[in-house]
Amino acid sequence: MRYLPLNEADRQGMLQKIGVADIDALFAAIPAARRFDGLLELPLAASEMAVERQLGSMAARNLTAGAAPFFLGAGAYRHHVPASVDHLIQRSEFLTSYTPYQPEISQGTLQVLFEFQTQVAELTGMDVANASMYDGSTACGEAMLMAHRLTRRNKAVLSGGLHPQYADVAETLAHMAGDEVVRLAPDPLGVEDFSAAIDSSTSCVIVQSPDFFGNPRDLSAIAEVAHKRGALLIAVFTEVVSLGALRSPGEMGADIVVGEGQSIGNALSFGGPYVGLFATRLKNVRQMPGRVAGETVDAEGRRGFVLTLSTREQHIRREKATSNICTNSGLCALAFSIHMTLLGGAGLQRLARVNHANAVDLAGRFSAIPGVEVLNAHFFNEFTIRTPRPAAELVEALARRGIIGGLPVSRLLPGAGLDDLLVVASTEVNTAEDRAGYAEGLRGCV
Amino acid sequence: MRFTPDHEYVNVSGDVATIGISDHAQRQLGDVVYVELPEIGTKFDKGAAAAVVESVKAASDVFSPVGGEVVAVNDAVTSETSLINDDAQGRGWLFKLKLSDPGEVEALMDAETYADFLKTLD
Numbered sequence: 001m002r003y004l005p006l007n008e009a010d011r012q013g014m015l016q017k018i019g020v021a022d023i024d025a026l027f028a029a030i031p032a033a034r035r036f037d038g039l040l041e042l043p044l045a046a047s048e049m050a051v052e053r054q055l056g057s058m059a060a061r062n063l064t065a066g067a068a069p070f071f072l073g074a075g076a077y078r079h080h081v082p083a084s085v086d087h088l089i090q091r092s093e094f095l096t097s098y099t100p101y102q103p104e105i106s107q108g109t110l111q112v113l114f115e116f117q118t119q120v121a122e123l124t125g126m127d128v129a130n131a132s133m134y135d136g137s138t139a140c141g142e143a144m145l146m147a148h149r150l151t152r153r154n155k156a157v158l159s160g161g162l163h164p165q166y167a168d169v170a171e172t173l174a175h176m177a178g179d180e181v182v183r184l185a186p187d188p189l190g191v192e193d194f195s196a197a198i199d200s201s202t203s204c205v206i207v208q209s210p211d212f213f214g215n216p217r218d219l220s221a222i223a224e225v226a227h228k229r230g231a232l233l234i235a236v237f238t239e240v241v242s243l244g245a246l247r248s249p250g251e252m253g254a255d256i257v258v259g260e261g262q263s264i265g266n267a268l269s270f271g272g273p274y275v276g277l278f279a280t281r282l283k284n285v286r287q288m289p290g291r292v293a294g295e296t297v298d299a300e301g302r303r304g305f306v307l308t309l310s311t312r313e314q315h316i317r318r319e320k321a322t323s324n325i326c327t328n329s330g331l332c333a334l335a336f337s338i339h340m341t342l343l344g345g346a347g348l349q350r351l352a353r354v355n356h357a358n359a360v361d362l363a364g365r366f367s368a369i370p371g372v373e374v375l376n377a378h379f380f381n382e383f384t385i386r387t388p389r390p391a392a393e394l395v396e397a398l399a400r401r402g403i404i405g406g407l408p409v410s411r412l413l414p415g416a417g418l419d420d421l422l423v424v425a426s427t428e429v430n431t432a433e434d435r436a437g438y439a440e441g442l443r444g445c446v
Numbered sequence: 447m448r449f450t451p452d453h454e455y456v457n458v459s460g461d462v463a464t465i466g467i468s469d470h471a472q473r474q475l476g477d478v479v480y481v482e483l484p485e486i487g488t489k490f491d492k493g494a495a496a497a498v499v500e501s502v503k504a505a506s507d508v509f510s511p512v513g514g515e516v517v518a519v520n521d522a523v524t525s526e527t528s529l530i531n532d533d534a535q536g537r538g539w540l541f542k543l544k545l546s547d548p549g550e551v552e553a554l555m556d557a558e559t560y561a562d563f564l565k566t567l568d
Contacts (some may be wrong), residue, residue: 152485286480286500311505319505320498 002007010058041412058351063399066266069434071362073382074407074426075136075163075238076271077263080429081339084263088338089331100293101315103306109330110305113293116337120302123243124257125234126249126279130290132333133276133325136260137169142289142323143234143256143278144170147204149322150181151232151257155180156204157197160187161211162239164412170206186411186416188203188375188384190215194222198229204256208236209249213409213423214231214379216246223253232256240264241427242380249291256280265339266332275332285328286312289323351428355381358435359426365439369444375421382425388446391422397445447535448554451563452512455535458551465492466539467530470564475501478527483541490514490543492550497540498529505523512550516545527538 006014011023020026042148046054070078093108100106100113113131120129137176144156156165156174158181174181180201183192184192190211198205205226209217223233235249235261249257251337261275262268286309294308339369343351359381363374371388387394391408398405406424409416426435453471472478472504482498490496490510497508504517510555519541523529545551555563 286482311500311503320505364561443467 035219046215048144048315061377063402063404068402068404068436069408069424070404071424071430071438072223072404073239073427073434074412075165075260076268076274076422077241077381077425078263078268078429079241079263079427081265081267081335082342084342085335085339089305089334093405094334095432099291101247102302103304103305107305109334110293110307112334112337113291113330114305115341116296117158117293118197119281119340120261121177122400123240123248124254124256124259124277125248125252126254128285128288128292129279130288130292131330132261132336133258133278133290134329135262135272135274135276136277137163137166138325139260139278140166140234140236141173143236143258144204144206145173145177146181146256146284146287147232147234148287151203151230151320152283153203153231153332153402154178155182155199155201156206157194157202157231158183159194159205159207159211159216159217160184160192161190161209161213161217162206162236163212166206166208166236166238167418172356185420186409186413188308188418188421189211189215195225198226198231200229202226202229202231204232206236208238210239210242210382212238213384213421214376214382216242216378216380217251221256221282222253222351232240234258239381239425241352241355242347243349244350245356245380250281257282261332261336261341264337264343265335265337272296273352274334275329285309287322287324288312316418320399338357352380355426356426358428358430359383361432362424362430362435362438364425366442369439369443369446372442381424381427385424386420387422388420389427390419392419394422394445395441397440398438400440400445403441405442447557448511448551449557449563450509451462451562452509452511454508454511456497456511456551456554457535458545458548459477461545461548462517463545463551464539465496465508465541467479467500467508468560471502471506472531472534472538474550475499475503475506477502477535477548478530479529481527481540483521483524484516486519488516488518489546490516500561501529508540510543511554512543513546516541517544518542553565 034136065078100109110199117129127294146231148154171181182197207222210231219235226233232255234256235254240261240263257279261277292303292309294305298304312322314324363383366372366385368375376383392410395405395408406422409418409421455466455467455468478499478501480500484496492513494510495507496510499506520539
């Protein structure tokens with residue numbers, strides 16, 4: 001039975017009620033140039049087999065991450081996810097309704113969220129973490145809003161090393177709220193000076209480390225400058241594996257730490273769903289957005305888990321909630337937590353070392369190519385090279401050789417005069433053969 | 447002492463009003479676990495959300511019963527929230543306003559009217 005609750009008369013009635021002539025008028029706010037006119041050229045009907053055949057042949061034109069040596073990062077990273085992760089996330093203990101408000105039927109989910117939060121807090125060097133957010137960029141935007149609430153100021157300063165899409169999300173949120181965003185110029189070398197940008201109306205400085213171009217940043221110095229003027233430091237990461245090698249943002253004085261957790265437990269999946277990590281210091285916990293699972297005891301003194309501090313959330317506090325994104329990426333967080341548990345602390349450090357060694361090896365091979373310059377003095381598993389021809393062309397040329405070479409900076413920062421920069425990542429999945437092949441391919445393309 | 451239908455109270459001395467939540471309100475809320483107070487110098491119109499009182503059950507806005515400028519806040523209740531449960535209309539006060547229009551106080555309920563008002567709620 002088809003479920004079509006509205007008939008034509010209902011639709012007309014609704015349109016009349018809101019005073020609009022037809023459904024097209026609802027889309028008037030979208031510029032005509034952005035609208036698709038007419039109907040999609042699709043057959044009215046086709047058999048399942050025919051659809052599969054056609055879509056399969058279209059999909060075969062992709063050069064997918066697993067089908068070629070893959071050196072693309074810039075916010076989403078290809079890592080090996082053990083097969084056991086996929087098996088374990090499907091266990092019935094973790095099945096629950098959308099929101100685990102009822103602890104009596106959600107202990108598995110609540111416990112794993114509690115353990116997830118513990119892992120995130122330990123990784124970031126913070127006191128508390130929430131049960132996850134949509135992804136790194138929305139976590140970053142929420143952190144900015146939280147800093148505004150904490151400082152009662154409304155200007156955010158965004159580092160020129162912040163992932164451009166994260167900066168775009170922050171700008172969009174700020175635009176809707178009437179807040180101010182100061183976006184510093186793109187900073188491929190990671191040498192920007194914040195002191196001139198921070199004033200008495202600045203709520204926070206948002207700094208990514210390793211930054212978009214791969215440079216690890218000394219957050220301690222930035223924290224000092226920010227704190228001196230009453231602003232908070234929001235530390236961002238897009239590659240969570242880096243925390244297995246670098247000093248934690250918490251140790252370096254960050255007030256809020258946010259990032260993308262996709263690298264652990266989650267596949268690239270064409271860009272999502274991912275899992276945003278969010279942590280802060282205990283004194284800020286009531287302004288932290290999102291859900292928090294807490295440990296408690298039941299009436300008989302047995303250990304159990306519940307959602308805690310939920311009076312901050314929208315189901316109780318309505319429009320005054322700390323955030324209206326109180327949902328979390330439960331399944332992705334579960335996969336993160338299981339993969340991280342399988343790795344353990346020592347395993348994560350080992351994984352980080354392998355990543356770094358692979359990237360160092362690749363950068364060394366690139367340095368030997370005339371005309372190619374590695375910009376970074378230091379990096380984790382990702383770095384930026386200057387190329388003698390536009391990086392966007394180079395990436396196409398490499399793709400024709402069956403190599404997914406990285407992200408041309410001009411893709412995300414068009415018109416910034418950075419057309420000759422290419423961001424390259426090398427994780428544990430890249431073999432020595434892959435790296436040698438890339439270097440050889442690059443030599444042939446430049 | 448005067449009261450609002452939202453269960454805030456106002457205690458006026460000269461041109462300064464001390465504001466908090468009524469004893470009835472603290473009883474309804476249960477154990478208060480967190481209080482957010484306004485900043486000194488903030489100006490509120492009558493009815494503006496000025497503070498937040500959070501209990502184990504709910505987080506509620508405290509609306510300023512009268513207009514004015516914040517001249518003092520009770521830092522003691524932020525560190526010891528039980529003061530609100532123990533003595534809401536005394537040591538559990540939240541903030542003090544310099545009144546912009548003393549006439550606004552007259553429009554609020556006196557203790558007797560408020561007591562009658564509470565009877566209508568059950």
